[in-house]
Amino acid sequence: MEAVAEIRKQVGDDFHVQVKINGNDYGNAVFPWEGKGNTVEDTIQICRWLEEAGVDAVHISGGSSFPHPFNPPGGFPIDWALRTFDVMLSSGIYTFRRYLIFRYRLLRPIFNYFWNRKKPDIVEGINADTARQIKSHLKIPVLVTGGFQTASIIRRYIGEGYCDAVSIARALVANNDLVKIFASGKDIPDRPCTHCNKCLVNAIKNPLGCYELSRFDGDYDRMIEEVMSVFHPSPFDPVPAEGGD
Numbered sequence: 001m002e003a004v005a006e007i008r009k010q011v012g013d014d015f016h017v018q019v020k021i022n023g024n025d026y027g028n029a030v031f032p033w034e035g036k037g038n039t040v041e042d043t044i045q046i047c048r049w050l051e052e053a054g055v056d057a058v059h060i061s062g063g064s065s066f067p068h069p070f071n072p073p074g075g076f077p078i079d080w081a082l083r084t085f086d087v088m089l090s091s092g093i094y095t096f097r098r099y100l101i102f103r104y105r106l107l108r109p110i111f112n113y114f115w116n117r118k119k120p121d122i123v124e125g126i127n128a129d130t131a132r133q134i135k136s137h138l139k140i141p142v143l144v145t146g147g148f149q150t151a152s153i154i155r156r157y158i159g160e161g162y163c164d165a166v167s168i169a170r171a172l173v174a175n176n177d178l179v180k181i182f183a184s185g186k187d188i189p190d191r192p193c194t195h196c197n198k199c200l201v202n203a204i205k206n207p208l209g210c211y212e213l214s215r216f217d218g219d220y221d222r223m224i225e226e227v228m229s230v231f232h233p234s235p236f237d238p239v240p241a242e243g244g245d
């Protein structure tokens with residue numbers, strides 16, 4: 001509440017202040033001996049306080065750690081994670097433990113067992129029901145995230161009052177023109193995001209982009225060309241030649 005009050009003081013009343021918050025922490029989804037964290041009842045209370053404090057909207061996510069089977073939902077590409085996780089070794093409480101599990105093949109089945117123990121069956125709209133419960137207690141708009149990339153599903157959740165809007169990340173990494181694809185009348189892109197999460201584990205070391213080879217018919221060069229396309233044209237001015245203007 002103090003942070004929200006201070007932010008509002010700094011930005012003024014005409015600036016949109018939105019809070020992203022877990023509907024459910026699912027803190028014990030991977031390891032059952034860990035605390036479950038906030039439940040939806042806790043989040044409803046927090047969101048009521050946030051509304052009273054003058055927040056303009058809340059944005060519902062889920063899952064308390066990185067990585068987490070509920071956040072972002074989908075696969076967990078251990079081979080790719082092993083290549084990138086090392087850059088985080090100096091930070092976090094559990095990073096080293098997770099790195100060792102990825103590093104040694106014999107430990108991977110243990111990780112897979114715990115990871116898949118409570119892994120949700122659905123990806124698209126995974127937080128929608130939680131958002132609906134929270135929205136029923138608030139007057140401010142409620143946004144929700146979670147694997148959205150099908151126009152009819154998004155339309156249904158908004159139309160049936162689960163949320164006021166959805167937010168989209170991975171599906172826009174896979175198809176930057178997703179909105180235009182919807183506008184053209186298609187319900188889902190021809191090459192949809194597979195929710196493999198390879199973009200996520202690459203983003204900590206490599207340029208953000210889609211690293212799912214199957215979306216490029218196995219053509220690695222074409223995949224990397226698309227990843228690197230964000231640098232063309234260069235976002236930076238060319239360095240002038242020495243002695244030039």
Ligand code: SF4
Nearest residue numbers: 193194196197199210
């Ligand atoms: S790597 Fe591509 S297909 Fe996989 S989750 Fe990311 S955007 Fe989707």
